[in-house]
Amino acid sequence: MYGMINLALEQMVKQGYGADTWEKIKNEAGLDEVRFISMKSYDDKVSYDLVGAASQVLNIEANELLEKFGEYWILHTAKEGYGDLLKMAGDNLPDFLKNLNLMHMKVGSVMPDLIPPSFEVQDLTDKSLTLIYSSKRAGLAPMVVGLVKGLGLRFNTPCEVNLVKQDNDNSTYSFNVTW
Ligand code: HEM
CATH class of the missing domain: 1.10.260 (434 Repressor (Amino-terminal Domain))
Structure with a gap:
């Protein structure tokens, strides 16, 4: 990375x-x-x-550390270093999550070796959604929990993030996100 x-x-x-x-x-x-x-x-x-x-x-615990790190990334690192990119990706949690692939594509245009994760939003209601996360890497689902919680705080919609399904073979995970 x-x-x-x-x-x-x-x-x-x-x-x-x-x-x-x-x-x-x-x-x-x-x-x-x-x-x-x-x-x-x-x-x-x-x-x-x-x-x-x-x-x-x-x-x-490594998982707890990864979750803290995800939240830190949103509230400090990304905010301080990549504010414009974050602003472009949306001003509320569901819109932002829908734009994650596009955002990493933009990142990839200046970082040719980037191997980005991919995300999909499903079952959107005014209080919840399902987030599908896939990665070429193993074990990073707890970081996604922290990232999404950090985004909830960024948009003043603190959220709960629960892992509901996982397929360790292809590192694909479904999260229920409620706010
Ligand atoms: C401005 C903001 C962002 C930048 C510049 C950025 C950039 C990166 C970079 C450089 C990596 C390492 C991958 C590599 O080097 O191959 C990465 C990984 C990752 N990013 Fe982002 N990212 C940003 C925002 C986000 C957000 C908001 C999320 C929210 C879910 C996210 C989710 C992830 C995850 C889960 C990984 C781990 C890699 C994996 O799962 O395979 N990123 N990102």
Whole structure:
């Protein structure tokens, strides 16, 4: 994944726990020498190793950490670094979720190595929807929960996000989103 993902994790840990803790996590992941570059693509293993090490050092379940990270990404990283892109993608939760593929396509036009997830909105009512998430990567569904909750907060429609179906073989997950 692009370095911006690892850098966002770095920022979240440093803000919450300090720079020394981040050094410990990098060390634990065998990455002490690495200085991440936002627009460089890294092996996915680097991100998984960082999450694993952070989970150990901070004593937080990896899934809980991924959810927190998803929320942090929306409320801090994306807001500060990609505000215009976020504004273009919609001003309410359902519209924004419908635009996620287009948004990642735009991201992909400047990041040629991007392997984006894909999303589909179904069963839309004025208080709920089903979000289908598919990915080439395993284990990131908890991050989607945090991302969507973060978007709910961004649009002043705090939401509940529950995993209702999962197909681990093709990493496809359905979430019930209510607000
Ligand atoms: C301005 C905002 C955004 C930017 C610049 C961005 C960019 C990226 C980048 C660079 C990656 C790593 C993939 C790679 O390097 O191959 C990624 C992954 C991902 N993005 Fe976004 N993204 C944004 C917003 C969002 C939002 C709002 C969601 C909400 C659901 C989202 C969901 C995901 C997920 C779940 C992944 C993990 C990859 C996977 O599942 O395979 N992103 N995004």
